[in-house]
Amino acid sequence: MNFAVLQFPASNCDQDAVHVLKNVLGHSVRLVWHKDLSLGSVDGVVVPGGFSYGDHLRTGAIARMSPIMQAVQQFAANGGTVLGICNGFQILCEAGLLPGALIRNRSLQFRCEHVYLKAATRRSGFTRAIPSGQVLRVPIAHGEGCYFADESTLKTLQAKDQILFQYTTAEGQITDAANPNGSLLNIAGICNERGNVAGLMPHPERASEGLMGSTDGRLVFEGWLQELAERKRPLAA
Amino acid sequence: MTEPAITPELVQKHGLTPEEFERIKTILGRSPNYTELGIFSVMWSEHCSYKNTRPLLKGFPTKSEKILVGAGEENAGIIDIGDGLAIAFKIESHNHPSAVEPFQGAATGVGGIIRDIFTMGARPICALNSLRFGDLTSAEVRRLFSGVVSGIAHYGNCFGIPTVAGEVYFDKSYEGNPLVNAFCLGVLRHEQIARGAAHGIGNPVFYVGPATGRDGLAGAAFASQDLTDESADQQRGAVQVGDPFMEKLVMEACLELLATGAVAGIQDMGAAGLTCSTCETAARAGTGIEIDLSKVPQRAPNMTPYEIMLSESQERMLIIVKKGREVEVQTIFDKWDLPWAEVGFVTDTGQMVVKNHGRLIVDIPARKLADEAPIYHRESREPAYLEAVRRFTLQGISDTTEPAQNLKALLGWPSIASKNWVYRQYDHMVRNGSVVYPGSDAAIVCIKEDSLPVLPDGTFGPKFKEKFIAMAVDCNAVYVYLDPYEGGKIAVAECARNLACSGAVPLGTTDNLNFGNPHNPEIFYQLRKSVEGLAEGCRAFNAPVTGGNVSLYNQNPNGAIDPTPTVAMVGLIENPAHITTQWFKDEGDIIVLLGEIIDDRDTLLGLGGSAYLQLIHGLKTGNPPRINLENEKKLHDGVRALITAGVVKSAHDCSDGGLAVALAECCISQQIARETPRLIGATVDLTEFGSLRSDALLFGETQSRIILSVSPTQLEAARTDALKLGLQFREIGVVGGDRLTIRGSQSNLSAQLTELHDPWWNAIARAMQ
Amino acid sequence: MKAKITVSPKKAVLDPQGKTVQNALEHMGYKGIRAVHVGKYLEIEVEGDREIVRQQIDEACRKLLTNPVIEDYQFTLE
Amino acid sequence: MKAKITVSPKKAVLDPQGKTVQNALEHMGYKGIRAVHVGKYLEIEVEGDREIVRQQIDEACRKLLTNPVIEDYQFTLE
Ligand SMILES: Nc1ncnc2c1ncn2[C@@H]1O[C@H](COP(=O)(O)OP(=O)(O)O)[C@@H](O)[C@H]1O
């Protein structure tokens, strides 16, 4: 596959995303500069983590005005798949590609640690490779990861199966104590109605190699790759 | 605008003595003007010139076959790690700015040390921090502590550098004068080493980064004064604000530019800003430099030459460009939307010349300014308090009757308790290289392809096998206070021991000398003796000093801080199979103690200066434990050999809190995920030492001890190897269960792991509520 | 001209910062505090036709300066 | 009563956030912007004697709500 990883000023998990897609999973990846107008020909786009524009004003607020975001909007409108990780999730929300917003952690502190997650649905490419019921251990690293949306948006998310990941206990229970940032419904990741744009606060790219302490995050990419492979395969005659 | 006349009062206000002023007049052959006076005052401050400490620093070992750039040559030292790769690292203090404005002070401290590293051409890949505060019972201390930690988090997280290790101690002596030492390490190929020298007569000089404001005016001079309420007040107007976003862009642009080969020399504008960067680059190259201030981007209206030259606005760099290649600089900096300006050129005069709109303002011999600051051999006298310290005995201190309570108290003592409240606020994983996170003896970071700066063709260059860098930072300042020489040695030994336990071979050391006012002979004695101790230690472990920092005048109205020569050591692990962590792994594994159970030549049995005496008896006194560096070295080589032989499952050194605390840490310190520790118990039998005092046996801090766990099937192999290596090898227990039990014959200690974990994990968070 | 923009969290949005400030104030001994909300304040110095500026600021608030999902804003021109 | 407090970075102090927002606005095509400053806005709902409240708010601003080293504040009581 060919992936584009966007690069905004002060993206800082861009190389990490490249590393995993290229060196761990063996696909071809290009970094795409925020001032570019086109993504080129790609199968998938990663909006990586970091502190685009220093998180000034609001996380993701300024990045979403970047020229490249027009191309991402277009790519998504054409059904292309986009994955936002951490700051990427924040940018996609600001850009209106995903509903809701990410606000300051209820602890008011940045948090870097492993958390437990469960896929809330397996309908999405990003969750389909996760064995049902499996609890993933993946790190978070954010100060503003508390997912917020108004009640009707939350209802829609639930009704349309758009909640991808929820924070859980080690046993897979969705409890308040397992919620590291105060997200409504323990939401760690969602997708749009069509299912082709997704965002999550935890960092699957930091949990894709044994040496880094967990390989659970790889499942997110593997599912995505399966889906892309199916799309590419000409429909069986 | 008329400039103030040069009066003796003005000279004194600039921290210069009448003799120093005479020396300036001799150098110039005339009286300096106001701007020149300011320039001399910052360049000749302790912070920039080391005028009080240079003779002492000469005692450090600074050579090894692996050193590519040595101490004092450049902004940071560089060490070869094989395969054409090298690392650059250094530690630096930001104590006084952090006392005035903890968040920004600490943040800009991190920014400054990161700049020192990428100035060398290296890509910064991880950071450490060493912190000291007063007692957490004080609201003001809590404000400083939380401000400093969030400042470090803010800068490092946003910049995108993992903060992977550190240390935090709390002691009254730091009240009002916290210590904030920040360390950064970067990676590069040998051929990518950049120099801070203004080579090439006629080469243009570029200023890049944000505009100059009035921030941090004369910060270097500020760092070289006692911290009084008054000086803190005066400095209020001078707070530097850090912008990690800007620095990230400046770094990426500089690394991209360095790859083009268009750069003749590069230096960051740190302490003393434009002044220091211009005169040092010229002095290093033996050239001169001329700049015109009217070309320097300015943030505030009507800035005077004095202000522009002395400003410490952050995130700025000085770049000497090869003539004819200016466009490459402009293109790259425009790409990153960064301001740049051509402000001058390199000359052959040896002079540092500053003009403003063409009018001559400053004309000083660069080398004399940069390298010929006066040097002082300060008077040194043994501190009076040491006599009482040496007289202290254990007589009248009755042995413990409640060891389990003592252990819980020690684990919940903020200086010993888990620092997760701190490091969970730091992104310690970004860049996907952190292999061992904060929480074990040393942090370990993987060096892989994308750790490196790019090459001219935009690639990372030839493939290489991943390498692993281990780092730790340590200093038990109470030991140093009680015995500066021995304490200095122990600071190095503890750091090296942390590396050895994680499987690493030391490569080099960087140190940060935090002391009080050196004009006080007793303080100078602490400084002199502890530097001697550090130097001995670095020699013993073949870990030469590649650079460091001196921070003096750390005083509050009640006196000086405890002498705190912080030591950060860096080591290498070639094979990932040798990466070792401190926690016990599997039920049934055998617990082994390497080293003597207690140093019986120590009349205080390891309790002098111990955490136990401080916390349980309220005593900060007694001779600290002795250290024999030869034994210690043998221990480190031994533990590494055992690790390499594959017989070690965990290794943890005994330090603050002694054997009992170390054992408890082996049982409770593995963290699986948020609020999910992995607890694993142990049963330890020390009855054979029944004749010893329990407090000394459990909590004494005898040096040169390491706790291993070994699989029963490998025990004999481990023992055979250890004895061959001349180590003392003693089976003391078995891993397993949900309690820690230590049997002695005077008393038994037994506690549920959850009861040990709770105070240890939560003590700081609770103190901060 | 100076546009002064105040941005506050929407009522339905969790405002832990407001709560923390309120607790701290109460700790310091201040009485009678009913609620605290923490938001943002922006000052924009701008030249141009007053009416056009007003429209532009309003637009900028909607497009960039605030996020309507979580924030309300008000501004004055001076 | 409602105290409305605006906090802005001191003029001499670097305001990286303001600068970034200014650049972003210019990139979006807005003209004539001289400067942008980004600060904080606090609303405190409080009961009590007006004069005493005024004093208390002022004190709280100095001691807790702002950092006098780098920030200025203003407030009104409504
Ligand atoms: N300020 C800090 N930043 C990051 N990590 C820290 C900090 N303070 C302590 N740590 C980490 O916590 C662990 C325990 O630290 P410390 O108690 O100093 O251990 P030791 O006694 O082995 O030197 C280490 O892994 C250390 O790196």
Ligand SMILES: [Mg+2]
């Ligand atoms: Mg330590």
